[in-house]
Amino acid sequence: MTVNAGVVAVQGDVSEHAEAIRSAANSHGMDADVTEIRRSGIVPDCDILLMPGGESTSISRLLAREGIDAEIQDHVDAGKPMLATCAGLIVASMDASDDRVETLNVIDATVDRNAFGRQKDSFEAPLDVKGLDEPFPAVFIRAPLIADVGGDAEVLATWDGNPVAVKDGPVVGTSFHPELTSDSRIHDLAFFGTQEATF
Numbered sequence: 364m365t366v367n368a369g370v371v372a373v374q375g376d377v378s379e380h381a382e383a384i385r386s387a388a389n390s391h392g393m394d395a396d397v398t399e400i401r402r403s404g405i406v407p408d409c410d411i412l413l414m415p416g417g418e419s420t421s422i423s424r425l426l427a428r429e430g431i432d433a434e435i436q437d438h439v440d441a442g443k444p445m446l447a448t449c450a451g452l453i454v455a456s457m458d459a460s461d462d463r464v465e466t467l468n469v470i471d472a473t474v475d476r477n478a479f480g481r482q483k484d485s486f487e488a489p490l491d492v493k494g495l496d497e498p499f500p501a502v503f504i505r506a507p508l509i510a511d512v513g514g515d516a517e518v519l520a521t522w523d524g525n526p527v528a529v530k531d532g533p534v535v536g537t538s539f540h541p542e543l544t545s546d547s548r549i550h551d552l553a554f555f556g557t558q559e560a561t562f
């Protein structure tokens with residue numbers, strides 16, 4: 364069977380995410396057809412969605428201008444999985460501590476843009492993630508800080524006392540970049556972890 368995957372493709376590591384999605388699908392005996400999203404009309408046909416990193420202001424501007432924002436909210440309301448990483452997490456949150464970012468309010472958490480970045484530009488850390496047996500090699504690049512997690516969201520991982528991965532219903536958000544290693548377990552967890560039967 365083939366899963367229809369959509370990757371928001373304003374900027375960010377689109378091909379790396381596509382590769383990780385295919386690898387995760389393959390490990391479940393499935394294929395993934397990956398489509399880049401730059402306009403409305405694609406999201407409604409997607410089983411799974413990925414919102415990569417980049418610059419959250421640019422991503423949110425494109426989503427609003429093209430009317431993709433409401434389509435993503437409908438996707439999540441329908442209980443379909445989405446993985447939002449780094450700037451994607453910022454856009455998916457309830458508040459980004461920056462008026463230039465129009466958040467989608469699909470992850471019950473507030474985020475502070477560039478908070479880690481003020482301390483350290485980028486770093487890699489072995490991360491214990493709920494649902495994974497072995498630590499995940501997490502790469503943080505100008506990462507947002509998850510400032511507050513609301514009652515609807517569950518913390519999947521913390522680093523230095525701060526949440527860095529959260530799950531709210533069908534949406535997983537990470538402040539790190541899971542596409543930058545050949546390890547596709549975060550994509551697997553977000554897309555196939557508990558939902559395999561629904562495809």
Ligand code: GLN
Binds near residue numbers: 416450451477507
């Ligand atoms: N700090 C960036 C932003 O605010 C996110 C960085 C990233 O995605 N690597 O959009």
